[in-house]
Amino acid sequence: MSIVAELELIKLKLRQAQPVEAMVDEETLTVELSDGRTVSVPLVWFPRLLYGTPHERSHIKYFADTLYWPLLDEHIGVETLLLGPSLIPESERSMAQWKAAINQQRTIPQSEVVEPA
Secondary structure (H helix, E strand, C coil): CCHHHHHHHHHHHHHHCCEEEEEECCCEEEEEECCCCEEEEEHHHCHHHHHCCHHHHHCCEECCCEEEECCCCEEEEHHHHHHCCCCCCCCHHHHHHHHHHHHHHHHCCHHHCCCCC
């Protein structure tokens, strides 16, 4: 099989591996995929999830190839779960700005919080 054909097969397999269910605990993100696999990865791969509260982590939206945590503004693709995180982490400055925004959001009374669509 040629390299091009192998790459196309990999792309096809990734499209078939859609997230069905996800669970986050204090150390691990576990995702069940539509192709029958269950993938568990360390939470340290995803600092935003690691920093999140159980409540924030419990609000998950499922898309064809991505999981989204609207309260944490975190998107994680199936490809990342299977291949590992980027070798270039989020910058310290970006992470600090994100933490400041999340901490400010946490101080707003829950009755005034509007969850992103």
